[in-house]
Amino acid sequence: MTILAQRPKSLLDVPMHYCPGCGHGIVHRLMAETFDELDIAQRIIGVAPVGCAVFADSYFACDMVQGAHGRGPAIATGIKRSKPGAIVFSYQGDGDLASIGMAEIVHAAVRSENITVIFINNAIYGMTGGQMAPTTLVGQVATTAPKGRDPKLQGWPINMCEMLAQITGSKYLARVAVDSAQNVMKAKQAIKKAFENQVNGVGFSMVEVISQCPTNWGATPMQALEFVRTKMIPQYPLGVFKDEGAK
Amino acid sequence: MYQGIRIAGFGGQGVVSAGILLAQAGVEGKKNASWLPSYGPEMRGGTANCSVVISDGEVYTPIVAAPDTVIVMNEPSLPKFEPLIKKGGLLIVNSSLINSRPTRTDIKSVCVPCNEIAEKIGMDRIATLVAIGAFCKLTGAVSVESVVHAMKKVYKRAKPEMLELNKKALDAGFEAVK
Amino acid sequence: MTEKTLRKGNEALAEGAIRAGCRFFAGYPITPQNEVPEYMSAHMADAGGAFVQAESEVAAINMVYGAASTGTRSMTSSSSPGVSLKQEGITYLASADLPCLIVNVMRGGPGLGSISGAQGDYFQATRGGGNGDYHIIVLAPNSVEELGNFPKMAFELAEKYRMPCMILADGILGQMMESMSFHFDPVDPNTLGKFDWAVDINKNGRKKNNVFSYKGDNLIADVVERAKRYGYIEKTEPRxxxxxxxxxxxxxxxxxxxxxxxxxxxxxxxxxxxxxxxxxxxxxxxxxxxxxxxxxxxxxxxxxxxxxxxxxxxxxxxxxxxxxxxxxxxxxxxxxxxxxxxxxxxxxxxxxxxxxxxxxxxxAEGFSYECKRDTSLGIQGDWKGGK
The missing domain is CATH 3.40.50.920 (Rossmann fold)
Structure with missing residues (x-):
């Protein structure tokens, strides 16, 4: 008998708290598969964010640190600089990374910290209940933008990969989605690349994952996938924005 | 022996580094010493000053509010620091650049033409060291030898001929006062 | 005990921290403590440690949070307004039970205040400037000699009780030079044992460690349990x-x-x-x-x-x-x-x-004060300004 699929060893056998249709669980699994496949499970130290993934330390088998909102890249810097042999990731949402933690992510890239950042962009604050995020689309309704995001009042969505690509220290920037089997496979490739880069000492690598949040989008899981394809991806085109680790 | 000292002048006269030199000389002489600069915006342009304490026992506060000795190297420093000196204390005045004379009679005032002496040695810039030489003679708080030892540690990058000039300035200051 | 030398307070503190086994420093420039990061940038790498000039005080304290979670002796230093910014990280460190050293070389406040030495941050240091029920150990040196020797005591207390320790100095102590000696031999942190709570690589079969500050339903038990430590410290550690x-x-x-x-x-x-x-x-x-x-x-x-x-x-x-x-x-x-x-x-x-x-x-005797709005200056709603 051949095993076609099984739980990665780097993922603990516990039920996740994420909502039905949420993208976090898929991304967790892709990361755990990567740790197993690259044989780096013993070296991984993760940084969990504030937000829906605050409990990520319950799901990954590696040692984990959970810190303050937006500070993941700074915490990861402290870990990596004091344990250079560790493979360190910072897992962050859009409010975390692109709003309160903007300085930390930009300067981790400026220093080209040899860390891996997994950035979940679902265009909304999830855990706090659907407030407007820096990545919320124009016209998208949020609990703090009840009439929809109006650029005159709230500006436009921010595209982090494109922005960080301007920084010399950023070495790998990819935007992926987890809305289809095909895109999930591409996401896996990008995530794997971002960790391989760290193993090879390439420098700052980030994968932005366009993810779905049916609960706060007021959508069914299927409608949420459709929203990713028709609304999110046009604003946030998928692809590799920078790859200076390629040999 | 407990000597609280203030050294004042304008920027460029080396009064702040002369203070470090005195404190280091105290350490060379196996005494306790402290040095505190006036720092911040007042450092830029205008007058500079520092506080030095040399003590056989412990140093109390490094802020010398009522000095035993004041060394003033320029005109504006005289009216500013003369009133602070303890009764019976010592005031060393650089008479080359200060035309006014001390007015207090309850302190000992000594005028030393520091810049003129320094120029004779060959370098106007070392006038403050002439005053330090005079200080050594008048107080006995530190010896000229200790100051010479201290120079090697404080002016790490100074060339040997510069140290030699500095030593001459110290000696000349020492000889200039009774 | 080393021979007595003349050292600047901030430099004695930095050298004392490296001697005490500090191997991670993150900081941000602010007067009157700049000699601390400057000294660290020159000497930390030689000691085998890491120095990071952070993008902000907030980032610096969070870098310390990360480094401390690995069991590395870690520190940051700043001065009053910068320490206000660090309060977020300090309460997280207290909550996550992480040992570290935080130095405040105090200056005049409130606000940007002045760069003169001052002691206006006593409440902030002893009452906990961050949110929640927590304490940090606060040491107050009064000489350059103590500035140089307290970092070792600070790390030892911080590690013994798994909590941040602060050295509360001031601008004058930091800026002054004084004859001092170190009373201890340099610590080689590579020879120290590991902590059973720290995150690390090569787990060698031990259970997975999580350093976290979100306690959820366990918060009451967590805070009440930590308070026992505080009571014990109050009884045994006053100096x-x-x-x-x-x-x-x-x-x-x-x-x-x-x-x-x-x-x-x-x-x-x-x-x-x-x-x-x-x-x-x-x-x-x-x-x-x-x-x-x-x-x-x-x-x-x-x-x-x-x-x-x-x-x-x-x-x-x-x-x-x-x-x-x-x-x-x-x-x-x-x-x-x-x-x-x-x-x-x-x-x-x-x-x-x-x-x-x-x-x-x-x-305040005999004093009264009132600040009035004045319509003769215009009215607030007149966005074009003037009449």
């Missing part, structure tokens, strides 16, 4: 210095630089026939309350000398609980005490005078 307190009529209480001026006041006062003593808390938290009660036993009055507007005096009053009259000799916002300014306060405390004693209500 202090007493000078000529046995027979004193007036007991001065001061920490840090202020206590240096008090040392002079004790000597001068006794020369004048005034029986003055000095009690110096070295740990500001835990505050040495019992030792202060003992020192004040025979005193007629207690005078608190502080470079702030009535902060330390609150702990003195709490400790003495009304047993002695407590007065305040205050030098806020960069003011500096010296022997000559303290003795009038000592005399006032004995004779019922007011010179040198600060009392907020007396200070």
């Amino acid at each position: 202090f210095e007493s000078r000529q307190t046995e027979d004193c009529d007036v007991l001065l209480v001061a920490y840090g630089l202020s206590s240096r001026a008090c040392m002079e006041a004790v000597v001068k006062g006794r020369e004048e026939g005034l029986k003055v003593g000095l009690f110096r808390p070295i740990t500001l938290w835990p505050f040495p309350s019992q030792a202060l009660r003992d020192a004040a036993k025979n005193a007629k009055a207690v005078v608190c000398v502080e470079q702030s507007l009535g902060q330390l005096v609150q702990d003195v009053k709490l400790s003495l609980n009304g047993a002695k009259p407590v007065y305040l000799n205050a030098y806020p916002a960069g003011g500096q005490p010296d022997g000559g300014t303290i003795l009038p306060a000592v005399k006032s405390a004995l004779n019922g005078g007011t010179e040198g004693l600060f009392d907020l209500q007396r200070h």
Whole structure:
């Protein structure tokens, strides 16, 4: 008998708290598969964010640190600089990374910290209940933008990969989605690349994952996938924005 | 022996580094010493000053509010620091650049033409060291030898001929006062 | 013990931290503590550690959070406004039970204030400037020698009790030079054992470790359990210095630089026939309350000398609980005490005078204040401005 699929060893056998249709669980699994496949499970130290993934330390088998909102890249810097042999990731949402933690992510890239950042962009604050995020689309309704995001009042969505690509220290920037089997496979490739880069000492690598949040989008899981394809991806085109680790 | 000292002048006269030199000389002489600069915006342009304490026992506060000795190297420093000196204390005045004379009679005032002496040695810039030489003679708080030892540690990058000039300035200051 | 050398306070502190085994430093420039990161940038790499100039104070303290979670002896330093920014990280460190060293070389406040040395951050340090029920250990050196030697004590206390430890200095201690020696041999942190709670690589089969600050349903139990540690620390770790307190009529209480001026006041006062003593808390938290009660036993009055507007005096009053009259000799916002300014306060405390004693209500007597809006300047809603 051949095993076609099984739980990665780097993922603990516990039920996740994420909502039905949420993208976090898929991304967790892709990361755990990567740790197993690259044989780096013993070296991984993760940084969990504030937000829906605050409990990520319950799901990954590696040692984990959970810190303050937006500070993941700074915490990861402290870990990596004091344990250079560790493979360190910072897992962050859009409010975390692109709003309160903007300085930390930009300067981790400026220093080209040899860390891996997994950035979940679902265009909304999830855990706090659907407030407007820096990545919320124009016209998208949020609990703090009840009439929809109006650029005159709230500006436009921010595209982090494109922005960080301007920084010399950023070495790998990819935007992926987890809305289809095909895109999930591409996401896996990008995530794997971002960790391989760290193993090879390439420098700052980030994968932005366009993810779905049916609960706060007021959508069914299927409608949420459709929203990713028709609304999110046009604003946030998928692809590799920078790859200076390629040999 | 407990000597609280203030050294004042304008920027460029080396009064702040002369203070470090005195404190280091105290350490060379196996005494306790402290040095505190006036720092911040007042450092830029205008007058500079520092506080030095040399003590056989412990140093109390490094802020010398009522000095035993004041060394003033320029005109504006005289009216500013003369009133602070303890009764019976010592005031060393650089008479080359200060035309006014001390007015207090309850302190000992000594005028030393520091810049003129320094120029004779060959370098106007070392006038403050002439005053330090005079200080050594008048107080006995530190010896000229200790100051010479201290120079090697404080002016790490100074060339040997510069140290030699500095030593001459110290000696000349020492000889200039009774 | 090393030979006595003349060192600048900030540099003695930085060298003392490296000698104590500190191998991670993150900081951000601010006067009057700049010599600390400068020294670290020059020497930390040689010691085999890491120095990071962070993008902000907030980032710096969070880098320390990350480094401390690996069990590395980690520190940051700053001055008052910068330490305000670090409060977020400090409460997270306390919550995650992480040991580290935070240095505050205090300057005048509030706000941007001034760069003069001051002691206005006593409340912030001892009351916890961050959110929630927590304490950090606070050490108050009063000399360059203590600045150089306290980092080792700070790391040891921080690690013993798994909590942040702060060295609370001030601009003058940081900027002054003084003869000092180190009282301990350099620590090689590579020879220290690992912590069973730290995140690390090569777990060798041990259970997975999580360092976290979100406690959810476990929060009450967590805070209540940690409080036992606080109680134990209050009982066992207070540190202090007493000078000529046995027979004193007036007991001065001061920490840090202020206590240096008090040392002079004790000597001068006794020369004048005034029986003055000095009690110096070295740990500001835990505050040495019992030792202060003992020192004040025979005193007629207690005078608190502080470079702030009535902060330390609150702990003195709490400790003495009304047993002695407590007065305040205050030098806020960069003011500096010296022997000559303290003795009038000592005399006032004995004779019922007011010179040198600060009392907020007396200070504000006859004062009234009102700030009015003025429509002759225009009205707020007139967005075009003017009439």
